[in-house]
Amino acid sequence: MKIAFLTSEFPHPKIGSSGGIGTSIYNLSKGLIQLGHEVSILIYGQNEDDFFVENAISYYRIKNVKLKGFSRLLTQKKIQNLINRLFEEKKIDLIEAPDWTGISSNIKPNCPVVIRLNGSDTYFCHLEKRPVKFINKYRERKALQNANGLISVSKFTADITNNLFSLNRNFTIIPNSIDVEKFSNVSFSDRNENTILYFGTLIRKKGLLELPLIFNEIYKINNQVKLILIGRDASDVISGNKSTWKMMEDLFDENAKKNVDYLGSKDYSEIKEYICESTICVFPTFAEALPVSWIEAMALEKAIVASDIGWANEVINDGVEGFLVNPKDHLQYAQKVMQLIHDKNLRTQFGVEARKKVIKKFSIEVVAKQSFEFYQKVVK
Template sequence: MEKGEKIIHVVHSFYPVVGGIEKAVYEVAKRQSKKYDVTIITSSQVPNGKDDLHVVRIRSVRPFGMPDLTIPLIIPDLSEAKVVHYHSQNSFFSYRILSKHDNNVFTIMALNSLKSHPNPVIKILSPIYSQILIKRVLKYSKRLIVKNERDKVMLEEIYGKESYIIPDGVDDMFFTVPKTSSFKEKIGGDYVLYIGRLHPLKGVNVLIKASKKINSKVVFIGPGDVNKYEKIAQKEGVKDKCIFMNYVDDLTKIAAIDSSKAVIIPSISDYVEAFSIVLSEAWSREKTVIASSVGSLPYRISNGIDGILVRPNDPEILAETVNQVVENDINLGKEGRRKVLNWDNVTEMLEKVYEE
């Protein structure tokens, strides 16, 4: 690609909303904008933020408040773009805007994962919804990108389509900031750490229940309804063991990872673990990760070598595993660090795909 050519990213959610897809698009677009003319097309349902990129929020509606069901009421003209990069085949927003452009690139995320959604209505309707969307995605996309081996294998076996694996990255500071144990003093003792949205599909309820038998405190960092989960912790009798801190900056997050005994990813659905940037962030700090065997996680973690996998939605097993790691001071994070890329690596990989 020539300097100054136009790249458009189409994504149903973006900053200031905090999440994996928002983070990935932002970090890549920020780096691409140093060389190319980059525009983010997202929904008017996304709140206005302090945009340091060219962000266009088109008028949209969002039935039932579900981000994936965001419906654009205006279809933008994308004809001037050299590359149009769409994100998430589960997104009706991307589906509606997808056009017969000569150089469409589509990132597939958590393929066929809606069938594992705990909402019975979504689970029942998912085969029809998913097939309608993926059919159009495969028809009009020149190149397909996945974030992990799971989706690559499924694309080949189910749809006969080849794809490029390009994982998400982490910020350079996760490699370079000196290690610290200062956060342990703030918490007042040993703790294990959860990082992510406070949401049932992320297994927050499971970890709260598990904390009854976990022999350390449990710290929760991430956006969401803190009051709701504090009440759940109080009901379970573990209010003093569960510490909720809401969203924190990256330096605070790094300090929290460094001082923790392990990072826990207790998700209960394939749908919410298309990649897990949290896993990469923990690995970059050489921290042991205990994760549910859902989504991309069993494809990224070599069980017992660079992390530990547990059965999802099982507080007893989770607590038992956490205690074994803490009591035996098990550290598998050094092996995991070798798998982590930074966002510059990811952006370079994308550029090669765009040019092929």
């Protein structure tokens, strides 16, 4: 089959910055190619139109049309024309698009359209308890209504989306995936004792304003524990502050702050070693669809203390592959962290079970096969 992905991000030097959605598409593309399928990536929002082929993937860079008041609509028509041309030339059989801001809402191609939920703007606004722009919700609903097939990376996200948009549509649950072979070297395990690692964007929705308060409690229990943070600093949509890290700094107790090291952004290839060398990883997030970062840490047999919200039990069974705790319960969160810091046997047990779970449920081979079977049904 010939599958095309419409996206605004993808991890490639020519494309620009990429986040979790881009990484998820990359992993799925790799799995589909291994199964013998052809993959094209259509990336809008580029500074020029371009086409190239690399590692068996066909890339179509799409420059947005600039005309005040009509840019989005004209860009959508440009994308539609490209999709239809590729379909007519038998270069694609199906297009998959994200739910974010409903980019496919005014695109009516001649081939089937699948939307995969990784969390729409409406979804994240709901989880963060802030208002959503009417136009974004309208576009996202229209895109979902027009889609020939719907996938969600978690049941929680599907249920919330159905409710928010009053859709009553069936979603097939297919999670995000990772290349397990790339996350299999644990030779650096626990090199830095008493080290807690958070990696990901520094942003309110990922619980980063709770993490300092949690670490203050950890420091009271054991003042030898260190916290390492890796990730891009983001602005805060609620307060308007340009730096979440600056907001975090004010929340650490004076002494606890001395044991905190913010390393900023790191290359994707470097993060693996930091995961391996840490004692445990923490993810106190409030808003996700299905986080790839958790799966990566699990694949490296790293014990995790994560949020207990919504999607969490679709990734981790509490007390089996990690601990799930409400991030606002700072003391309990700290106690679970310290339980793992002090109990190496439990850390090892959680890590082994976590990797088994990833291989069984989140490997690119498993997810690519599930995705292809779904695509096949939609095309038929």
